[in-house]
Amino acid sequence: MLSAIKNNFATDDIIVKRSDLYKVSVTKERVFELISFIGNNYSYKVLNAITCTDWIEEEHFALTYIITTLDRKSSFMVQTMINRNDAHINSLVNEFAQAEIMERDLHEMYGINFLGNKNLKELSLENWVHTPPLRREFDTLEFVNKHLTFREGRDDNLDVKVEMKRIRAEKKAAKELAKKLAEEKKAKEETETEENKDGK
């Protein structure tokens, strides 16, 4: 099966992750052809999940379709890269009925438009007007600091590294001061003994 895919789709990087899990990465234009190919010829006909990972440094989303055989013994991860800005791809609702809810979830969380899915309404969030939350540019800490207030009472938190440095510096200064005082006292005692000796 792997050699047939290599020949037909001119791709060399088919990874065998476990004895029951394969992964291949193809371009956006050929991904549905590959899904039909493994479905018609090797009985990979059950869509288990559609996942998306945001690679903001490389400026694309990695969309993965996970498809299992009819006897549930082997799974295939078909991955494709789509553009981060104006992300869109054709929908799979006509082939798989469960794709409708999975695409609706990704649309809400990443902002990907699935062309052909008529039910891309909101799912878990209600009246959300900010950026789609699972995108990497949505910073949750900044959002929370801007929109919510924290309860009082925790202002006496200290940074231990700063405290340790301060205490070490204080101890060192105290030690040097004690040394200086001891030296001054010793010098004063020596001068006094000299004077006494002279005075005699």
Next chain:
Amino acid sequence: MENNKHITIFHGPQHPGITGNMSIELDLVGETIQKATTHVGYLHRGFEKLVERRTVIQAFTIVCRICVPEPDPNEANFAMAVEELTGLEVSPRAQYIRVMVLELSRLAAQFLWMAGQSGSIGLYAVGQWAIADRDLILDLFEELTGARVYHMYIYPGGVRRDLPEGFLERVSKLLLYMKKRLKDYDDIFINNASFKNRAIGVGVIDKDEAIKNGYVGQVLRACGIKADVRKDAPYLVYNELDFEVPTRVEGDVYARALVRRDEMDQSIHILEQVVAKIPKDGNLMTKIPGHRKFKLPKDDTWVKVESARGEFAYYMAGDGSENIRRMQVRGPSLVHAYTLLEKLLVGAELSDVALIMNSLGICPPEIER
């Protein structure tokens, strides 16, 4: 469409039979449902985004909260995904302890299902009994892991604590009690004439559509398909244990109830074998670096376990740093609550909504994480 006959009501948000917060918008003519639309969103806590700011060990503590009735498959999935990405080995003793925890958790979840299913048709006495018996299992968890519901016990690399003194004897005693007690449940609930009259012929699912649409768990097993991750793609030490996968052919609510009842017997059988075969010594946890130095490689994986409701799967991707790049949770209820429920409810009666929801095993916390 007839005039002046349709009414739309909002069935929710509530827990009809201890499922979880979910609501269904129903279009009715009289009491027969014409159209159903599922609404979730009451339990969205944003786990997949929370995990991005945390290191791997910090993320392990919140994963168990994704599914409330049965937290342990989540922990097992997370640990298996991290171990697969980083190449950690787990000792046989830790694997047997993990199997014991997972099977006890499965028994507890099936008792919770029984409480919900009997409550949805009005047999509240069975519900009270089932919650009381589940409490005995939670007592065992309390002394093993330190908490009753959210255990945080299955750690990437092994398990967190050793078995207390005399724990295996207490487990054996509880299993003997359960075997006797489940016979009472047979007489009072499973063979009860009113349950049979309500449940036979209700919520029938077609076999070919069930396979194609990606349904999992008891939905497939009650249609005649022997689908179980523990047999199809064995993990931990399940290939060394002897058990069966029960099936029925009718595909209705009563068939799913019988399948679940048989699975409880199989869980007890597996637990007896684990108590007999567990290795006496072996280390419990493989050492891992400190939490800011434990890095995941730039790779991804897909792992799955069999929970009490079906196949539970995780997708995890790392990016070379100590944070997780992406963790996606694919619970069994995502497809059941939308694609299956909206289809099954068409033509059903209003009083059967809770019955069907319970028998599909829908758990809203894992739909919207």
Next chain:
Amino acid sequence: MKMKWSVDLKGTLSPLKILNAFWQKPNTIAYPAVKKETAKGYRGFHTNVLKDCIGCANCQDVCMNDAIDMIKVDKEYNAKNSSQCIPRIDYGRCCWCSLCTDVCPPDSLKLEDDYLNVTKNASDFLYMPKDK
């Protein structure tokens, strides 16, 4: 999906076995005469032995909910406490995962089996671990 009433003698009579429950021991315990014992190793509230605590803030570093503050209080410290600070935990954020006790180097931070904290005042949730 209409209900069909068929004669089912076994199914109608066998549930009457529930009447046996009258003669069985109840599942509940006679609280408050008998109280339930918490198991050993239960993850309850924090305790910190001040003469062992070295103020390293490992617990603050590993806590993913930002629940731990390192503060100065007027108590007798360990001479080796190099920052002269001890942890205080915000129970509004803590999830009792006990990772902080796992990473404590002198093993001074532990969890006991107390779990009741009832108060009308939200700032009482900033809990100072007991010294024992």
